[in-house]
Amino acid sequence: MSHRKTRLPGFGLSLGITVFTLSLLVLIPLSALVTQSAELSLGGMWHALADRRVLAAFRVSFSTAFAAAFTNVLLGLVVAWVLVRYPLPFKRSLDALIDLPFALPTAVAGIVLTTLYAPNGWLGQFFTDWGIRIAFTPMGIVVALIFIGLPFVVRTVEPVLQELDRQQEEASTSLGASRWQTFYRVLLPPLVPAILTGFSLAFARGLGEYGSVIFIAGNMPMKSEIVPLLIVTKLEQYDYAGATVIALASLVVAFIMLLVVNGLQHWTRQRTGQD
C-alpha cells in the first residue's frame, strides 16, 4: 500500500480521479499509437519512415525548430534583460504582452504572420526588394516558430535574472573586470540552465507546432513540409498506418531530445552548483 505523509483526507478519491482521467484521456490514447504501429512489421515501419518525403519533412521540422529556438535564445535574452534591468515606458504592459503567443490562437498567428511576411506584405515587401522570400519558404516556418517560442525563453530567464545578486557584479567590477567580462564570466553562467530550459521548451514546441506554421510554410513537399502537416496529409489520404508510424517516430525523437537536454541541464546545474 501507499505510505502517506499525513492522515489528511481525500487521498483515494483524488488519486482515483487523477489516474482515471489520465488513463482515459492520455495513456490509453497514446498507447493506441503504439499498438497501431505494432500492426506494421518492422520492415513496413522502416519503409514508411525511410520514404524521401518523410525524411525531408523531419529535416525541415528539426532544422527550422532548431534555428527558431536558437534565435529565441538570443532575442529572449535581450528582452528579458531589458525588462528586468532597464526602465521602459509601459513596462508592465509590455511584460504582459510577452505571453501573447501563448494566448493568441495559433490559427490567428498563422494568418497574420503570413500576411505580414508575404512577398507583397507589410514586412515582406522590404525583403522582396532584397530578393529574399520569407513566407512560403522554410524561412517563414522559422519566423512563425520564433513567434511561438519567444515567451518560453523570456519566461524562464526572467525570474533567474531577477534573483541574481547584484553584489556579485559589483565584486567582479571591483576586481577590475570590464562590463563584458562581468557579463560573460559572472552573469551568464547562472543563466545557462534557464537558457537551456527555455531552448528545449521552444524547440519541443516548434517540433510539434501546426497551426501557426501551415499558413506561412507554403507546404511544398521536400522543401517546406513539416512533420505534423505530413501526418495530417497521410490521415486525409486514409493512410492511418503511415501517419501513426510518423507520429510515433516524432514522439520518440522528441522524447530523446528532451532527455538529452535534461541531462545537459543537470550537468550544467551540477557544474555551477545550482542544485
Next chain:
Amino acid sequence: MSIHVNQLTKRYGNFTALDDISLSIDDGELVALLGPSGCGKTTLLRSIAGMEFADSGSILLEGRDMTFEPIRHRQVGFVFQHYALFNHMSVFENVAYGLRVKPRAQRPPEAEIRRRVHELLDLVQLDWLARRFPPQLSGGQRQRIALARALAVEPRYLLLDEPFGALDANVRKELRGWLRRLHEELHVTSLFVTHDQEEAMEVASRIVVMNHGRIEQLGTPAKIYDTPRTPFVSTFIGNVNVFRGCVRNGAFHSGSWRLPLPRTLDTLHLAEQNAYIRPHDIEILRGPAADWQVSIRHVQPMGSRYHLEAVPVADASGGPGPETESGRITIELTRQAFKALALDVGHRVGLRIHHVHWFHGAATPQQPIDIPAPA
C-alpha cells in the same frame, strides 16, 4: 485524561523514527518531549494526535484504544510549530473555526460562539486583535492565537509542536512562563515538543528525553538532571565534563590523575570507564591542598554565574594530568565564589571534585558517587 502509548514503532524506509516507544502520561500533566532534531519527538506527537500512522503499537486515550480512530474523535488540540493560522481569516474567525465546523447539532449558537471566542482571546490577552489578520501579527501574538484556537474546542489533550521554536529569545522566555501559568489555570493534559533543554526544564512537570527514536529517560526535571540514566541524557541535559579513564584500587584514574573514591567502592574494577562531572560540582581551591592543578584559559561572565575554561597542568611527576573529551575542563562558579577567589586568565589553581556519575555500558543505569570532602 491520561495518554498511554504502547510499543509504538514507525519506520520511513530504512529510517526508524519511533522504536518501540512506551509512555504513560497522567491526567493534567505538562510533559515535555525533549531531544535533538530527528529523534522522533515530533513523529510521536503527531502519532498521538492522529496525524501519522504508526507501523505497530497502540495509543490509548483515557484507556480507550484510539490507534485507528479518526482525528476528529480524539478531542486533541494541536498547536503547530509554524502556527498554521488561516491567513485568509481574521483572528476572530481563526479562533471560531473549530466551533463553526462542528456538526449542526453540536454547534453552539452564534452568540455563544462570540462569547467563547472573546473569552479565549481575553485568556491569551489579545482580544484587541480580533479583527486583524494573522500576517499582521508578531510571532509571539500568532503563537498565542494558535493556542487560543486549539483551546476553543475544549480539547481534552493539548499537543504543542516546538511551540516557541520560531520566536526571539526574549519573547520565548516570556511565553514559557505564560504557558506554565496557563496550564496551572486550565489543567488540560499537555504534551509539548522541544529541542531546548532549558525550555523543558523550566516549563514541564516531567520530561521525556528521546534520541534515535527511543526514550532515553523519563522523569521530573530534577531527577533527570541529577541522575541521568544514559551518557546521552547526561550530555544533552546541562553541561558536563567527560573524563576518560578507568576504576581500580578504590580510585578513578584518568591520565596521571587519580580521584580517590569512597571506601565502599574499594573492590570495584572497571577498565575503560568515562566519568561525568558537572561544571558546578568542581570546586576551585587556592594553594597546595588540591589533588591537581589547572591553568585558567578563559573566563566568561554569564550574569549571576561565571564559566571558566581550564586545561590540566603537568603534575610534579611530569604526568599530563587528566584526559577529557574536549581537552578542556569547564568549571562553573557563582558570582560570589568567583569574586572571593579573585581569579583571572593564566592563574594556576587546584580543583576538588564533589560529585561524579558514570555508566557501565550504555544500557545500565548510572551510578552517582558523592566524593566526601576531606576532614
Next chain:
Amino acid sequence: MNSTPHRHIVARPQADETPLVRYLLSSLAMAIIGLFLILPLVAVLVEAFRDGWQTYMTAITDRYTRHAIGLTLFAALVCVPLNTLFGVAAAWCIARFEFPGRSLLTTLIDLPFSVSPVIAGLVFILIFGAQGWFDGWFAANGFPILFALPGIVLATMFVTLPFVARELIPLMQQQGAEQEEAAIMLGASPWRMLWTITLPRIKWGLLYGVILCNARAMGEFGAVSVVSGHIRGSTNTLPLHVEILYNEYQFSAAFAVATLLAGLAIVTLIAKSIVEWRQQRQWESASS
C-alpha cells in the same frame, strides 16, 4: 523582507552598462516586442477592417460564425470545469501525499504539453475511427465521436489537461499541509476543509490555471482540426472557421473572425496580469 532600504542611494555607475549600450539594448528589445508582438496584433485589426465596417459586421454576424462561436464556447464550457476538477484532484494527491509512482504521475500530467497537437488528434482517430479500436462502433450506433462534438471536446481536453494541475502542484507544495491539518484537528470535515481552507488559499493560482486553460481550449487548432472534419455549421470551431475563410481567400472575413480570438487573447493577458498581481500581494502578505 525589506533588507536593504538604502539600496537606491548607493551609486554604482561602474557596474552598469554604458548609456549607449543601454540605449541600444533597450531599442533592440522594443524592436523585438514591436515587430513580433505588437505589429501582428495591429495587423489583425487593420486587415479585418480593410474592406470596411460593413464587411466586418457581416463576417462576424454570419450564421456560420455564430455557430462557430457557440461551439467554441460550448467546448470550453465542458473542458475547463472538468480540467479544473482534474487539476485540483491531481494537485491534492501529488502535493499532499507520498506514494510510489508519484513522480511518474507528475511527469505524465505534463505529457500532453510535449505531444504535437496533431498527434493529440490522431490518437482519437486511431481509437474511434473506422479502422480504429472500436471500428467505428460509436458512429454506427448513432453516437459519432469523430467529426462531431465529442471528438472536439476529447481533443481539447487532451491538450489543456496539464494547465490547472501545473499551476497548483508547486503552489500547494510550497504552501505546505499545516493549515489543512489544523482544520482537520479542529474538527472540520474533509468537505468543509476543502471549501474553507484549501480553495480559498489556492484561489488565485487556480484562477490563473483556469484562464490559461480557457485560452487554449478556445484557441486550439491542430488537435481539433484533425478530429473535427471541418463541417461548416456543425463541427467548425472559431479557429477552424478562420482557416476555412482564409483558404477561401475571404481574407477580410477571416481577419474579422480573428479579431474575436485576438480579443480573447488580450482579455486573457489582462486577466492573467491582474491575477498575477493579486497572487503576488497575497504571497507578500502571507510571508511578511
